[in-house]
Amino acid sequence: MDLLEYQAKQLFQQVDIPVLPSQSISHPKELKNLLIPYPIVLKSQVLASGRAKFGGVKFVENTIDAIAAAQYIFNLQIEGEYPEVILAEARYDAENELFLAIMLDYTLKKPVLLGSSCGGIHIDTLLENLQTCVIEDTFSPFYARRLVKQMGLSGNSIASVSKIFEKMYHLFIEYDLDAIEINPLGVNNNGEVMALDGKIRINDYALNRHPKLLASFTQENINNSSPSFKLLKIDESSNLAVISDSVDVGIFTLNGLLNKGQKTNSYYVISSENKENQEESLNNIFADIFNNEQIKVVLINIINQWNLAEFFVEKIKQFYPLEIITKLPRSEDRADRATGLRLFDNKNQVKRQSFPTVRKVHWILRSISAKDSIDPTQLTGLPCELINDFESSIEIISSIN
Structure with a gap:
């Protein structure tokens, strides 16, 4: 079962992975009573990828703009999916954006840590800089620190990002996850981190x-x-x-x-x-x-x-209805239909009402x-x-x- 971003962040909070103040919105009018100070970002809560590319992420400065943006997002289909909820979240200025993930490798039958110093929406760049680390036995902070150094991080970022990996792994084991991902993890100039987006897949x-x-x-x-x-x-x-x-x-x-x-x-x-x-x-x-x-x-x-x-x-x-289940062969005098079939009575071939569904x-x-x-x-x-x-x-x- 895949969780939406706002649901994943609820689990992040359980293990003290830092997330921004946010509020889930099920109707644009709820923005009139928003508890988060502007400016904010509104994000479509769908499982499809590429929300920003398709227009499902909007930055707004006030309530009027927020309501207009929310109305647009609620009516925006992304890969066949409309959002039932929008996440309203505080803005965050990150100096750097990272990609962190833990996935279960079914071939190796072991968890794998993944990290990239280039997180965000540019997938090609993310993959070019992707580093991996297989958890051979019991998890140790050593695995996290080794991967973080492979990612090219230094200074305070090594400790803070390694700690996030440890907390992600706790969730991974605690809830029998197939995958947990933070993309991006924002890092400011003091090495402080913030989970700006998240995905979780729970093993069915x-x-x-x-x-x-x-x-x-x-x-x-x-x-x-x-x-x-x-x-x-x-x-x-x-x-x-x-x-x-x-x-x-x-x-x-x-x-x-x-x-x-x-x-x-x-x-x-x-x-x-x-x-x-x-x-x-x-x-x-x-x-x-x-x-x-x-x-x-x-x-x-x-x-x-x-x-x-x-x-x-x-x-x-x-x-x-029992008398209209049979489908007759196509004939030249039979007009095309959207469903491609006509339904008839078996006995007297009298045309009945069609049921396209x-x-x-x-x-x-x-x-x-x-x-x-x-x-x-x-x-x-x-x-x-x-x-x-x-x-x-x-x-x-x-x-x-």
């Missing part, structure tokens, strides 16, 4: 060992998510999506899946407090799932307040009260299974994968 299989960490960032990401439904993107390589009607149930589900080696692509939570808004939320969730071609399996694990399971069954029926997704529905409220015959012919226990859902997911 280790998340179950850190439930408080997962719960913290899951809840935070969900709170800053879409108003119609709450979404947490976790691992884009996975083909599994999870839907729940409770954050607690969702965290239990994600941890349970991780314990069995199952990664999750996306987690959706739908509020069960307002029955009137549920259908709109479900429409948006289904649209988001169908728009993500990576998702092949959806686990719906719900408490089932307001008979929410019935909503899901009806919604699945809307997308998979229809594609095969396997749905697994588990609910505390679903067994009592849903007749299994309602699911006949649909790509949906009704199950009673969580272990069975994991077995089904494993068999599909």
Whole structure:
């Protein structure tokens, strides 16, 4: 699981890696009550690289400029990703910028320290000056000092930068990280340092060992998510999506899946407090799932307040009406369509309404009260299974994968 910059800096603070005063912003109007003195920098909180190059980093001098810049950043797509949060941060004048990182080398099966005396956005220059140091056995400050000297640093910078490496390594081991990076680490003329940007990747299989960490960032990401439904993107390589009607149930589900080696692509939570808004939320969730071609399996694990399971069954029926599943061969008199297919009744070939978002997704529905409220015959012919226990859902997911 990759953390956003502001989340990584929260972990930095736990081990006293210095970071600037900052405030996360979920709407431009929040800048009217900003607690940080100007001038500030506004940074798009997305996982994509090259934020500054694409315009996702803005320096501003006052509130009016900050609101205008925030509105621009919130509507700026960077590599297909829009920010749900912007980080407002104090300005810092660095005399030098460094690159520091620790990564797990899966070939060597050992951590590797990486450092460059040329940090920042100029990647070619950074790589030309990159130094590495493999941690052969137990970590020692010796490794950090040796790498810092290889980077060409001198004076007070040797001690201060070495200390940052030690603190980064503590986080690396404490939270089972795949990678931790500070780029840039600002250094002033007194040798004092400041983490100006940071990235952290937590090993997915280790998340179950850190439930408080997962719960913290899951809840935070969900709170800053879409108003119609709450979404947490976790691992884009996975083909599994999870839907729940409770954050607690969702965290239990994600941890349970991780314990069995199952990664999750996306987690959706739908509020069960307002029955009137549920259908709109479900429409948006289904649209988001169908728009993500990576998702092949959806686990719906719900408490089932307001008979929410019935909503899901009806919604699945809307997308998979039994009489329109067959796709006919292309013929000369058939006009091109955006989706490339037309849907027909199997018996009389009468043209039916087309559903451009229809594609095969396997749905697994588990609910505390679903067994009592849903007749299994309602699911006949649909790509949906009704199950009673969580272990069975994991077995089904494993068999599909």
